[in-house]
Amino acid sequence: MTTTPHISVQNLNVHIENQHILKDISINIPNKSVTSIIGPSGCGKTTLLKSFNRLLDNIPNVKIDGKVLVDGENIYDPSVEVTHIRKKMGLLSQRPYPLPMSVYDNVAYGPRIHGIRKKK
Numbered sequence: 001m002t003t004t005p006h007i008s009v010q011n012l013n014v015h016i017e018n019q020h021i022l023k024d025i026s027i028n029i030p031n032k033s034v035t036s037i038i039g040p041s042g043c044g045k046t047t048l049l050k051s052f053n054r055l056l057d058n059i060p061n062v063k064i065d066g067k068v069l070v071d072g073e074n075i076y077d078p079s080v081e082v083t084h085i086r087k088k089m090g091l092l093s094q095r096p097y098p099l100p101m102s103v104y105d106n107v108a109y110g111p112r113i114h115g116i117r118k119k120k
């Protein structure tokens with residue numbers, strides 16, 4: 001059975017501080033199915049997942065090449081707005097991963113990007 005991939009990673013290379021972390025990764029992840037990524041500690045699983053909603057952008061000295069298509073849209077295209085990507089892509093991380101803003105704003109981030117502004 002052929003299904004259109006929900007996420008398509010094409011020749012993704014990630015360098016952090018001159019270390020080549022993800023090396024030419026290409027993978028199609030189908031919609032409505034469970035996909036697991038396995039590998040030894042430090043092989044780059046979390047880095048790959050972070051690349052799916054542009055969480056790597058905040059790392060100093062990071063260089064990202066290649067494409068990550070979500071529903072056919074390259075999320076690394078300069079015209080793409082990060083909030084639009086993060087609305088569609090949730091990530092439950094192994095360790096707390098606050099964005100560079102206050103704890104309050106981190107907690108409020110999810111509801112806010114979905115248009116909920118009432119404090120209650």
Ligand SMILES: Nc1ncnc2c1ncn2[C@@H]1O[C@H](COP(=O)(O)OP(=O)(O)OP(=O)(O)O)[C@@H](O)[C@H]1O
Nearest residue numbers: 016017021039040041042043044045046047048059
């Ligand atoms: N912010 C960062 N700065 C420098 N190096 C980093 C950073 N994030 C990840 N790395 C390096 O990238 C490599 C891959 O790390 P990553 O956390 O993606 O591995 P992992 O497969 O998720 O490991 P684990 O199974 O332990 O969770 C490691 O060598 C790690 O040290």
Ligand SMILES: [Mg+2]
Nearest residue numbers: 045046047094
């Ligand atoms: Mg990890």
